[in-house]
Amino acid sequence: MIRLGIIGAGAVAHFHAESAGRISNVELAAVCDLQREAADKVASPWGARVYTDYTVMFREAGLDAVIINTPHGLHLEMVLTAAAQGLHVLVEKPMATTVVDCDRMIEACGNAGVSLVIGQIQHFLPEKLAVEEVLATGELGRVLMIRDYRTTDYRPGTRPDWFFSEAMAGGGALMNIGGHCLDRSIWFGDATVQSLTASTLKRFGVPVETDGTISLTLRNGVHVSVVVVSDAAQRMDEVLIVCERGTVSCSPNHGTQVRSDGKTRTVWVPKPEDIQEGFFRQLSDFVNALDGGSPKVSVEHARHIVEVVLASYEAAASGNEVVLASPADRKILSHTR
Structure with a gap:
């Protein structure tokens, strides 16, 4: 069982929490936010512990991995601290605010032997995956x-x-x-x-x-x-x-359409659950990386x-x-x- 923590109970934290609840070998163990009430809203449906200091959470919650969902300028310090504690890290994009900080994060996690994955959610949204599938066929050149x-x-x-x-x-x-x-x-x-x-x-x-x-x-x-x-x-x-032989248009509101030889076909119709599905696939990809797989999005990207x-x-x-x-x-x- 992977004991997972979340730092930052902001806009997308509930998507992360819901995703953790859908994966059999993941337990949302703790949520940290400076505002205890915000952390509690994310944590309480899953029985997770609530913290207002992430360093205390790292010491007490018995975590294996952490999602960092905080202001961009805080990513570096939190990733370095997590790596020093031996925790695997999924950090929301952007990776950091400078390239030097990106390199420090990569080096620290590499030295600690922990996984570092960046939450580039576009790679997991259903309408974008539909584009990937169309381009992979080569039908449009x-x-x-x-x-x-x-x-x-x-x-x-x-x-x-x-x-x-x-x-x-x-x-x-x-x-x-x-x-x-x-x-x-x-x-x-x-x-x-x-x-x-x-x-x-x-x-x-x-x-x-x-x-x-x-x-x-x-x-x-x-x-x-x-x-x-x-x-x-x-x-x-x-x-x-x-x-060369057509176009692909993609939008979360209108889905994914292919236009070729004067004809249009729809390859993905938007669904209300698309965003949640994207976060679920992203967390599943992270869990796969912890099992030795390669993440869909490289840290180099x-x-x-x-x-x-x-x-x-x-x-x-x-x-x-x-x-x-x-x-x-x-x-x-x-x-x-």
């Missing part, structure tokens, strides 16, 4: 171009205050929402990012970016356009993949997303294209550092 558009809301008061702190969140709409877009677009494009340009906006009097665009070229030549807009007239969350977001901030500030080091170059640089 090569992916040529991807457009990813998502709306959000970064007006004051629409989300917890820490989202508006660059130090705690690592950025604004692009780090938070744009990270999802980059995750799935790089996944569907099947290559890392070679170069990019970007622009950002700060509206509503907040200190982080509220809107942004990123134009990316992947190493296989696929072009990706990511657009994130706050407080738009219509809520949108769509990724459109343009291939999660690290790359952080790298790309930070490069987009650099490009937006300078007005210039940013070229990223290739994975091979990074290994050389790391070896000679």
Whole structure:
């Protein structure tokens, strides 16, 4: 039996808790949050213990693994502490707020012999898995171009205050929402990012970016356009993949459609339980990693997303294209550092 703890009883904690309840060899043993009442709401349906200090939870709860569901700037310290306690870790995206912190997390968990998995939920949502299946058949040929558009809301008061702190969140709409877009677009494009340009906006009097665009070229030549807009007239969350012989459109609201030779077919119809199903599959993947399997999303992929977001901030500030080091170059640089 895997005794699981959760740090952070925020927006998606109940999805994690429900998922744990569906897996026979997982027990939700403890939930920690600075607000005891919030922790209790997540813990009580499952008889889990409640803590307000995660270090105490690590000492007392007899855990095997922990889910870190906290503000981004806290991930590093919590992962390092968990690794030192011999706990396996599933940490919500973004992995960290700097690439250096990502590397420290990878090194610490590697040295401790514990699993580190990043919660890139896009890889487990049913409508995105339907896209993966279509692309894998090869019926549409090569992916040529991807457009990813998502709306959000970064007006004051629409989300917890820490989202508006660059130090705690690592950025604004692009780090938070744009990270999802980059995750799935790089996944569907099947290559890392070679170069990019970007622009950002700060509206509503907040200190982080509220809107942004990123134009990316992947190493296989696929072009990706990511657009994130706050407080738009219509809520949108769509990724459109343009291939040699057709297109795939994917949205949690409208499902997944394939268009080819003038005809459209639906390959996934949205269901109310899709989000919960995604979290269940994600936790199942984590449990499989603890049993010696390979996680669906590598830490290198999660690290790359952080790298790309930070490069987009650099490009937006300078007005210039940013070229990223290739994975091979990074290994050389790391070896000679």
